[in-house]
Amino acid sequence: MVLPLVSRWSARVLWASPGWRRTYTQRACVGLKRLGCPRGVYSPLAHRAYSVVAGGPEVTLTPERYPVQRLPFSTVSEEDLAAFECIIPGRVITDPEQLQTCNVDWLKTVRGCSKVLLRPQTSEEVSQILRHCYKRNLAVNPQGGNTGMVGGSVPVFDEVILSTALMNQVISFHDVSGILVCQAGCVLEELSRYVQERDFIMPLDLGAKGSCHIGGNVATNAGGLRFLRYGSLRGTVLGLEVVLADGTILNCLTSLRKDNTGYDLKQMFIGSEGTLGVITAVSIVCPPRPKAVNVAFLGCPGFAEVLQTFRTCRGMLGEILSAFEFMDTECMQLVGQHLQLTNPVQESPFYVLVETSGSSAGHDAEKLTNVLEQVLNSGLVTDGTMATDQRKVQMLWALRERITEALSRDGYVFKYDLSLPVERLYDLVIDLRTRLGPRAKHVVGYGHLGDGNLHLNVTAEAFSRELLGALEPYVYAWTAEQRGSVSAEHGLGFKKKDVLGYSKPPVAVTLMQQLKAMLDPEGILNPYKTLPAQA
Amino acid sequence: MVLPLVSRWSARVLWASPGWRRTYTQRACVGLKRLGCPRGVYSPLAHRAYSVVAGGPEVTLTPERYPVQRLPFSTVSEEDLAAFECIIPGRVITDPEQLQTCNVDWLKTVRGCSKVLLRPQTSEEVSQILRHCYKRNLAVNPQGGNTGMVGGSVPVFDEVILSTALMNQVISFHDVSGILVCQAGCVLEELSRYVQERDFIMPLDLGAKGSCHIGGNVATNAGGLRFLRYGSLRGTVLGLEVVLADGTILNCLTSLRKDNTGYDLKQMFIGSEGTLGVITAVSIVCPPRPKAVNVAFLGCPGFAEVLQTFRTCRGMLGEILSAFEFMDTECMQLVGQHLQLTNPVQESPFYVLVETSGSSAGHDAEKLTNVLEQVLNSGLVTDGTMATDQRKVQMLWALRERITEALSRDGYVFKYDLSLPVERLYDLVIDLRTRLGPRAKHVVGYGHLGDGNLHLNVTAEAFSRELLGALEPYVYAWTAEQRGSVSAEHGLGFKKKDVLGYSKPPVAVTLMQQLKAMLDPEGILNPYKTLPAQA
Ligand SMILES: Cc1cc2nc3c(=O)[nH]c(=O)nc-3n(C[C@H](O)[C@H](O)[C@H](O)COP(=O)(O)OP(=O)(O)OC[C@H]3O[C@@H](n4cnc5c(N)ncnc54)[C@H](O)[C@@H]3O)c2cc1C
Ligand SMILES: Cc1cc2nc3c(=O)[nH]c(=O)nc-3n(C[C@H](O)[C@H](O)[C@H](O)COP(=O)(O)OP(=O)(O)OC[C@H]3O[C@@H](n4cnc5c(N)ncnc54)[C@H](O)[C@@H]3O)c2cc1C
Structure with missing residues (x-):
């Protein structure tokens, strides 16, 4: 049970669905030999078996939705396949069904039409593959877990997919x-x-x-x-x-x-x-494993109180503060509706998750208790719950971590990952709610408040050019005006590459292009990504 | 007074020279307008007025000691000086006396013969200066505080010195x-x-x-x-x-x-x-200022005990451990001999300085006391002293911080700044003492143990090619064998540029050269530095 910290806190039982785990994905048992799993038993693409990807309507091909032209790369030929087969025998995948998941991104917003997936096991194999592609002018799309948020992890056209899934030692x-x-x-x-x-x-x-x-x-x-x-x-x-x-x-x-x-x-x-x-x-x-971890999940009456709670935590928890995340009430509704998670505290306009990690359970608990007393007594927080044992800690974390998943179940997601001055972090969410009105299903804000990082998400029944037009460039211009970043952590990938200029001056963009030309003179590596197309 | 922690600890009075300050340099009052000092009152080069630089025999010109050829850059002409004077009126220094200190490095080991020092105040001025130098093919040596350890901060020949001393807002x-x-x-x-x-x-x-x-x-x-x-x-x-x-x-x-x-x-x-x-x-x-800072200065009977003390501190102090420095007994002798600092604890083969920074004085003191009891009781530490008030903390820090200065007063210093596996960190010092015998005045080891960073220093009455030959490439090869770094933090500058290959493979060196060519195609910026001369 999650321990209520003080008597006036919510003592309701927390979890509707008892059997869920911290990680929402149907995580595959990937062949980390030294991590204890024999390699033979895994189906080649098990690691991509997300329920959110499988099933549902076919995702529109990227060039049909976005204005992008295929560059004059070669097309994979039978000879190429034979050459690949020589380099990585048995690990050249051309089966259309297996290719399907690697062609579509996690959010189901972009889709390529690659005909081949390569699964090298060693750097030497990667080297031989790239040497071949370079000589043959074949474009290559490196792919990891394909959880990227900006369409960078899947091909735009028919790029060769080079997966690291078997490089897991x-x-x-x-x-x-x-x-x-x-x-x-x-x-x-x-x-x-x-x-x-x-x-x-x-x-x-x-x-x-x-x-x-x-x-x-x-x-x-x-x-x-x-x-x-x-x-x-x-x-x-x-x-x-x-x-x-x-x-x-x-x-x-x-x-x-x-x-x-x-x-x-x-x-x-x-x-x-x-x-x-x-x-x-x-x-x-890797840092040493902290001896004590505490998580508090708190309800705040307004965003000003969220900020003040953060300042209090930073001041009083100091070096043991290890996370400060926030989410709005709409996020909580979505994780409830789509994932059947239950709100552990009284309904509030905002929630924050505070984690401490330290080397002395006693000291840490004392520090956190002092903080919680202070924020409760001063009205910054109206309700809260705290956990120390690992299972409960994970339960509280899930509320925050599974928002992305809940959103993706809510419909088509327009995703923005912004760095903003912390004081103005939530203004844009409020502004957009008014701006979009009923055209949006949900406009939600959550994220890594401690880092000034807002995840702004807008859901709709389906992709809509009109909604997109209402969002962009508005969101980017708003961010640029605050001297923020139009991609705090997700990168630019395919979908954001043309907005680089909102956060970087032309001199910087030119230098990036020079760097690209220096390291990849033929432009075969992940083309159509990260940098705006050159004039 | 420095508080003795437990009764068996040394309670001798610590400081022979009461008036000294944490920073050893005769720090200039540089014109940080907003930092409270009016600009007018500073003599232009006050910030270089080290006693260790002023006076003493003339330092050998770099090209007379090292095999280096001047590259075909232009020479500063009267027209160039006039152009500079136009850009930064009154801040073009050509007075030989003023130029002397900027031509010689802090260690007095290299000397250039630049005829001009430029002191811009704004980025726009720096831009105009470089535009001019670029067009005229004039080599430029950027200079900050000129405290660099590898001869990177002064010209090798007659490069224009571009100082940031007046860019202090x-x-x-x-x-x-x-x-x-x-x-x-x-x-x-x-x-x-x-x-x-x-x-x-x-x-x-x-x-x-x-x-x-x-x-x-x-x-x-x-x-x-x-x-x-x-x-x-x-x-x-x-x-x-x-x-x-x-x-x-x-x-x-x-x-x-x-x-x-x-x-x-x-x-x-x-x-x-x-x-x-x-x-x-x-x-x-900038991190928040810690509410409590404690420093313990401890004597250890051997290097194995130093390592074990580190492990104990890391385990028990966790997130509040903010520094773990070590020095050997020779270092202590040198700061005593040249700077009249007194050893606050019993003479020991090794000393460590442990600092904690945290948000609760009570909790931190409790953690540190537990550690100190443990290391004393287990014989890892034989004597120690602890300080919490700022003045005493600074006194203990000075013992470690002023070693560089003490060394420079001991004679010519051969300096090595190595990353090594922490278990083998001190082996090289012992090895070199045997190898060099009486040819060296002192062979000392100290440094940032917590980061695996050894400062290995050898002093001699004067520069000697023979001693250099005994040290190099021996030290570099030894380090490379341990897969260490031949420059952990000081960089390569002029003096180490040719040893890059001990820590980086040829592919990396080639890429670095490409990067240099991309950003500085004429090679005017700090030539003869960082990268080995191209064949
Ligand atoms: C539920 C969820 C939560 C997330 N939370 C966060 C978060 O809190 N913070 C955050 O920063 N991101 C977050 N992300 C997005 C984040 O970018 C990815 O999760 C992750 O970092 C990408 O790893 P991946 O292996 O899935 O890479 P992929 O998605 O496969 O690829 C991402 C990009 O990296 C390239 N790439 C992949 N592997 C290599 C390689 N070996 N060499 C060169 N290029 C390669 C791809 O070409 C692509 O451009 C989240 C995503 C999801 C689905
Ligand atoms: C007593 C003492 C203790 C030291 N302790 C440490 C230590 O603990 N850790 C450590 O890492 N180093 C240490 N150092 C060396 C360290 O490199 C320098 O002290 C410092 O970082 C250099 O700053 P500076 O302004 O003096 O640069 P300089 O010495 O003036 O220049 C160093 C290099 O940087 C370049 N440079 C300077 N300013 C600029 C600029 N604005 N733009 C571009 N290039 C520039 C110069 O061309 C040169 O190559 C120590 C030095 C001394 C004397």
Whole structure:
């Protein structure tokens, strides 16, 4: 049972559906040999078996919805297939049914028509594949767990899909320093489990953990739920191995916390969304597993109170504050309606989830109790509940983590992932509700408040050009006016590549294009993604 | 007085010279207008007035000691000087005496013969200067506080010195988020004071704080004393403004914690040591000022005990551990001999400095006391002392921070800054003592143990080619064998540029050269630095 903290708090029983798990996806048992699963038993595409993808109406082909022209790449020929088969025998997939899931993104908003999926196991194989594609001028779409939010993870036309799903080996783990070196296709949740057994945790965590790959996380510079405490992958990733467009293997897979020998090349690939190279292995430093974790789930009467609660937490919890997430009442309704999760506290306009992670259960509980007393007594919080044991902690987290899933069940989702000055974070949501009126089914706001990161989502029965027109460029212009970012953590992928200019000046865009030309002169890696098409 | 923690600890009076300050340099009062000092009163080069530089024998000209050829850049003409005078009237320095200090590095190991020092105040001025130099093919040496350790901060021949000393304005500070935006020439210690008054701290700290500039810190990707807790500048620097070789201003000066719009260009400039662009402004996130800081200074009987003490601290102090530094007994002798600092504890083979920073004085003291009891009782530590008030904390820190200064007073210093597996960190010091015998005056080891970072220093009466031959490439090969880094935090600059290959594979070096060619096609920015000369 979730422990009510003080008597006036809600003591209702929390969970309607008792058997659910923290990770919503039907997580596949991916063949992490050293993580204890024998490889033979997995069906090749099990890791993509989301219920939200399977079934439902066919997703519109990307070029039918978006104005995009195929670039003059070659088309995969029988000879190409034979060459691939030589490099990775038995792992060249051309079966249309198996290809279907890899051609469609998690949100079911874009669809490519690739005819071939390649499943290498080693960097050497990736290198040989790219060498071949480079020579043959074949476009390539690197794919991890395919949980990306911006249409970057699937082909736009017939690009070869290069999946890291079978590159799922832990290479080494140092149990004093906590430095993990692994292949790019390791599933984040598997890695989490692996390092937790050794008394460490992964420095990042996100709702997609059951499916996303560490390589995909690095390629998107994923933020997620622990960013507030453990910072960006730019600090925690120590090394990368990357295969360049022409097949050259760039080995920067060092396991050193500090290394200032020359330019830090790995940084170019972090967040480059598969457009500059294919990440094949990652070295990452894991923080020690905290001895005590507490989660409080609180109801706030207004957004001003959410902000004030954050300030109070930051001031009083200091170094043990490990997450501060918020969601509005519409989010709560959606997780209730679509996923049958029950609100553990009184209905409120806003909810926040506060997590502490520390090295002394007693000290942490004392700090958190002081905070909770203060926010309750001052009226910043009207109701709340707290959990310390792992199962209950996960239950509370699910309310926040499964919002993305609930939204995707609500209809077509227009997704915006913005960095904004924290004081103005919620204004845009209110503004849009008025602007869109009944044209939108739901306009919701939630996200990583502690990082100034708003997930603004608008759902509708179906994709609608008119609704899109009401949203864009309005949302981007609004954000730019606040000097915010039009993509805080999801990247630009296919769907946001043309809005780069709202957050970056022309000089920067030109430099990015030069960098792309330097590393991928033929432009075969994830074309139509990240950078606006050149004039 | 420094409080003895438990009765068996040393209670001797600590400090021979009562009047000393934490920062050893004769720190200049640099004209940070908004930081409270009127600009008019400073002599132009006051910030370089180190006693260790002034006086003493003339430093050998770099090309006389090192095999390096001047590249075919133009020579500064009267017309160039007139053009500079037009851009920055009154701030073009050609007086040989004033130029002397800017031509010699802090360690007095390299000397250039530049005839002109430029002191712009704005990015626009930097842009105009570089536009002129680019057109005229004049080589440029960006210079911050000139505290660099690898000869990167001074000209090798007659490069134009472009100093950020007058670019010392705070642009903005947000007192909720702690995000500071400032010009590149702000002195780290001034910034520290500025943000501390607002209840934040800088995420980095180093012994050179009284002189080094934030731009120089970013240009060298400085690590320093808070790296263990607050991580790398790659995570804490949020934005940069950079002037490119041709004078183009690249404005990536965002103040957002998260921004995944396109490639993160600022990363290319962090740690690029002035070879890819001139950093003119920095946006950096400052952590809240901890409410309680404790420092313990401990004596350990051996290096194995140092390591075990570290593990104990990490395990028991967890999130409040903010520094773990070590030094050997020779270091202590040198700070005693050259700086008259007194050892606060019993003489020991090794000393460690443990710092905690947290949000509850009571909780932190309790945690630290538990640790200290444990390490004393188990014999890992034989003597120690602890401090909580700021003055005493600074006194203990000085023992560690002033080692660099003590070494520079001991004679010519051969400096190595290595990342090594922590278990083998001290082996190389022992090995070298045997190898060098009486040829070396002192062979000492100290550094950021918590980050696996050893500062290995060898002193001699004077520079000696023979001693150099005994040290190099031996030290680099030894490090490479351990898969370490031949420059953990100091960068490569002029003196280490040719050893890049010990830590990076040829593919990486080639890519770095391409990056340099892309951003600085004429190679005018800090030539002869960071990258090995191309064949
Ligand atoms: C429920 C849910 C919650 C989420 N929560 C968060 C969150 O909190 N924070 C956040 O930042 N993101 C979040 N995301 C989106 C996030 O981008 C992804 O979940 C994750 O980082 C992508 O990993 P992936 O392996 O699925 O990559 P994919 O989706 O397969 O690919 C993403 C991009 O990276 C490229 N890529 C993938 N692997 C490689 C590789 N090895 N080398 C080069 N390029 C590669 C692809 O080409 C594509 O452009 C969430 C997504 C979902 C579905
Ligand atoms: C006593 C002492 C202690 C030190 N401790 C540490 C430590 O703990 N950790 C650590 O990492 N380092 C340490 N250092 C070395 C460290 O590199 C410097 O102190 C500091 O980061 C350099 O800053 P600076 O402003 O003095 O730069 P400079 O020495 O002036 O320049 C260093 C390099 O950066 C370039 N540069 C400077 N400013 C700019 C700019 N605005 N744009 C582009 N390029 C620029 C220069 O061309 C040069 O290549 C120490 C040095 C001393 C003397």
